[in-house]
Amino acid sequence: GARTADGDVIVQAVVDPFNRTAESNETNNSAATPIHIRTRPDLYMTAIDISNPLLMASETVTVTLSLSNTGETAAGAQRVVLFDANPDDGAVLVGAHPDLTLAGEAATTVQFQWTPSAPGLYRLFGVSDQENAVNEYDEGNNRTWQDVYVGLAAPVLLDSGPDEPAY
Numbered sequence: 179g180a181r182t183a184d185g186d187v188i189v190q191a192v193v194d195p196f197n198r199t200a201e202s203n204e205t206n207n208s209a210a211t212p213i214h215i216r217t218r219p220d221l222y223m224t225a226i227d228i229s230n231p232l233l234m235a236s237e238t239v240t241v242t243l244s245l246s247n248t249g250e251t252a253a254g255a256q257r258v259v260l261f262d263a264n265p266d267d268g269a270v271l272v273g274a275h276p277d278l279t280l281a282g283e284a285a286t287t288v289q290f291q292w293t294p295s296a297p298g299l300y301r302l303f304g305v306s307d308q309e310n311a312v313n314e315y316d317e318g319n320n321r322t323w324q325d326v327y328v329g330l331a332a333p334v335l336l337d338s339g340p341d342e343p344a345y
Contacts, residue, residue: 216250220315226324243304246285256307
């Protein structure tokens with residue numbers, strides 16, 4: 179959604195604005211003060227880091243999601259998750275932190291353990307506020323992803339053919 183009034187604004191209160199009441203002093207009927215209206219939370223998933231970039235099948239690694247709240251207001255309890263593949267296409271849930279809170283203008287990390295069962299290319303997705311529990315300024319920056327290649331856990335034997343050329 180669009181931002182509403184935020185930042186520094188002046189609030190003024192006036193009594194008897196049309197001078198309908200006879201007073202001994204008509205110059206003290208108003209007061210003004212500046213107040214700061216804080217921006218809404220804005221959760222932003224900034225990065226995915228893997229403890230071992232040379233990952234092998236059946237090896238457990240730590241996956242760290244980096245999350246920021248760029249708004250000035252604290253983000254209440256929200257669910258941060260890690261998926262193995264795109265969550266819009268039936269991905270496998272690796273793990274979830276169901277009640278993460280984050281102060282305004284703060285950052286944190288969330289860690290998950292992940293063990294790929296087979297070699298190949300994987301795409302890990304980190305998602306903040308998965309259930310849209312936080313009224314954010316921008317709901318479109320709650321995801322990030324990273325491609326991870328997983329190698330074979332054992333050496334591969336290659337047979338290059340007979341020792342002598344065939345004629």
